[in-house]
Amino acid sequence: MEAARALRLLLVVCGCLALPPLAEPVCPERCDCQHPQHLLCTNRGLRVVPKTSSLPSPHDVLTYSLGGNFITNITAFDFHRLGQLRRLDLQYNQIRSLHPKTFEKLSRLEELYLGNNLLQALAPGTLAPLRKLRILYANGNEISRLSRGSFEGLESLVKLRLDGNALGALPDAVFAPLGNLLYLHLESNRIRFLGKNAFAQLGKLRFLNLSANELQPSLRHAATFAPLRSLSSLILSANSLQHLGPRIFQHLPRLGLLSLRGNQLTHLAPEAFWGLEALRELRLEGNRLSQLPTALLEPLHSLEALDLSGNELSADFSGFQSHRPRTTVCALSEADLIEFPCDRFMDSAGGGAGGSLRREDRLLQRFAD
Ligand SMILES: *[C@@H]1O[C@H](CO)[C@@H](O)[C@H](O)[C@H]1NC(C)=O
Numbered sequence: 001m002e003a004a005r006a007l008r009l010l011l012v013v014c015g016c017l018a019l020p021p022l023a024e025p026v027c028p029e030r031c032d033c034q035h036p037q038h039l040l041c042t043n044r045g046l047r048v049v050p051k052t053s054s055l056p057s058p059h060d061v062l063t064y065s066l067g068g069n070f071i072t073n074i075t076a077f078d079f080h081r082l083g084q085l086r087r088l089d090l091q092y093n094q095i096r097s098l099h100p101k102t103f104e105k106l107s108r109l110e111e112l113y114l115g116n117n118l119l120q121a122l123a124p125g126t127l128a129p130l131r132k133l134r135i136l137y138a139n140g141n142e143i144s145r146l147s148r149g150s151f152e153g154l155e156s157l158v159k160l161r162l163d164g165n166a167l168g169a170l171p172d173a174v175f176a177p178l179g180n181l182l183y184l185h186l187e188s189n190r191i192r193f194l195g196k197n198a199f200a201q202l203g204k205l206r207f208l209n210l211s212a213n214e215l216q217p218s219l220r221h222a223a224t225f226a227p228l229r230s231l232s233s234l235i236l237s238a239n240s241l242q243h244l245g246p247r248i249f250q251h252l253p254r255l256g257l258l259s260l261r262g263n264q265l266t267h268l269a270p271e272a273f274w275g276l277e278a279l280r281e282l283r284l285e286g287n288r289l290s291q292l293p294t295a296l297l298e299p300l301h302s303l304e305a306l307d308l309s310g311n312e313l314s315a316d317f318s319g320f321q322s323h324r325p326r327t328t329v330c331a332l333s334e335a336d337l338i339e340f341p342c343d344r345f346m347d348s349a350g351g352g353a354g355g356s357l358r359r360e361d362r363l364l365q366r367f368a369d
């Protein structure tokens with residue numbers, strides 16, 4: 001009897017010991033904390049950032065995912081205990097305002113995703129504590145203006161997405177703090193005005209997409225692109241461009257890809273592509289070019305692919321033979337095929353230089369139809 005009671009007592013004690021200790025991590029409501037370093041609160045119908053005050057060691061949290069919720073405001077205290085955070089995902093919410101002190105404690109943050117919210121501005125100084133930030137997505141918001149201080153402090157930034165906003169102009173030197181930036185996405189905005197100093201200090205930038213803006217009135221000054229001496233891809237498609245300023249690309253010695261696709265270009269100056277010694281791919285399809293100056297391709301010593309399809313070319317191209325790099329693969333509308341002096345053509349799928357056909361095969365293909 002005595003022994004049975006002792007055993008029962010022992011079982012009770014053991015049972016007690018097996019219960020979770022009181023200091024067990026308490027996960028924020030509706031989130032998943034299976035891994036102490038990753039706080040997962042994606043697609044949980046949240047309207048505010050959950051409180052993390054119950055976490056015993058918020059300093060362990062390295063990534064915090066809050067995408068796909070209904071969060072509207074970010075306060076000064078939402079992240080102030082998460083000083084070790086490396087990655088913060090707030091995409092696909094309804095964020096309209098960021099408190100100026102939101103990121104004050106996040107000096108270790110490397111990736112910040114704010115895409116697809118309702119932000120109208122990036123107030124000067126708000127991002128300044130993020131000295132280690134490498135990736136910033138602010139695409140798909142309603143940002144209509146940037147100020148000189150918008151990117152202050154982001155000296156480690158490598159990739160910046162601002163596409164799909166409502167930007168109309170870029171203030172002088174707005175990106176100047178971003179001396180390490182490699183990728184800049186500005187496509188699908190309403191940029192009409194590019195000042196001479198818009199890209200000041202972006203000496204390392206490799207990729208710039210300005211497609212689907214309204215650059216027609218403003219692409220005039222070669223000085224605009226002058227700081228971009230490392231640029232290798234420049235996308236200027238769908239901007240309603242009717243003409244290009246003289247020698248506008250002359251300061252881009254490393255440029256490998258230039259796309260002017262889908263503009264309204266009716267003519268090009270003989271020196272339009274002056275200085276583009278490294279250019280490998282030139283996309284001019286879908287414009288309204290009817291003739292090309294004979295010397296147009298002369299500076300393009302490295303050209304490998306030229307797309308002229310979807311224009312209205314009709315001129316005599318006999319003068320081109322001497323100025324065309326022999327390696328170039330071309331794409332042309334059927335109507336222009338015979339006249340233009342090119343030996344290799346992109347296949348009809350337009351798959352770039354990889355899918356090239358010999359001129360004879362292309363002609364055979366054409367007449368076989
Ligand atoms: C968000 O902030 C705005 C302005 O600061 C305030 O008017 C609004 O009530 C806040 N909304 C919520 C859900 O806290």
Ligand SMILES: *[C@@H]1O[C@H](CO)[C@@H](O)[C@H](O)[C@H]1NC(C)=O
Pocket residue numbers: 187188209210211212235
């Ligand atoms: C540039 O932006 C346009 C418009 O959004 C997009 O269609 C295109 O794929 C982008 N180009 C590159 C090379 O990323």
